[in-house]
Amino acid sequence: MPELPELLAANERYAASFTKGGLPMPPARHVAVLACMDARLHPEKFLGLEEGDAHVIRNAGGRASDDALRSLIISYKLLGTREFVVIHHTDCGMLTFSNDQIREMLKNDTGADASAIDFLPFSDLEASVREDVQTIRSSPLIPDDITVTGFVFDVKTGRLSEVS
């Protein structure tokens, strides 16, 4: 059964009681969050963010990919964010495969060649957070006065732990 009809019915309910129609484009709290796409993470909910508060960038792993850097640059340069928060999490799918494994699966199932794609898996969760924080901090396109902190979200407890 497709889920889309139920998603759109939920959106109708949301719109029917919507009161946030006058918010400006720049995030009110000057924060940008970079987090994993994992379904168990609802960053706005677990950080107490309301509509209009913060940019939320998400991808597989919450990695500081070139595209995440593109988004973070637009976030601070055009829309005034000053704090970046990187969030990976326990039990992440990115800990469960290698580039070679997923490329082989794709080759077998679709016939297409994914050898040019780095899927950005990792084997050490805390090291992956440190690496991504460092990638952002060391970008020549991101000024040093933007703070960048990194966290692990525990999917069993809902709690963030800072990675230093």
Place this chain on the structure above:
Amino acid sequence: MPELPELLAANERYAASFTKGGLPMPPARHVAVLACMDARLHPEKFLGLEEGDAHVIRNAGGRASDDALRSLIISYKLLGTREFVVIHHTDCGMLTFSNDQIREMLKNDTGADASAIDFLPFSDLEASVREDVQTIRSSPLIPDDITVTGFVFDVKTGRLSEVS
């Protein structure tokens, strides 16, 4: 004033009443959403998604960038999603600048060269949705039986409109 302490205090409150600690990794509703990072969009809230329901991928514009495709491939191939939903929105920042303009700002302010980066701005909102839906549908690494639909979220009303 840094916002991080208040974000972490909100996370403590979330964790204190957390009851979703036993959810599996694959999204229960087999959906992946690709949406803009804009602060006014809370996709889980406006689609009625609970923790564990769906992957949520977000970047500047909600574009089908190479990194979004990386995430969507991981989403379906390793974690079983079957429906992709692309969501751009009215009053998007991506409608307000050109690559040349942001590259010039970055050059002036940081001295760094961003000429190799396509920031993926657009001038026609509905066309940008169609383009991104088509990019995903035409990827040889994404099977044809995954449905891909595109929407515009109206930041004044909270309502989604399908782009066909």
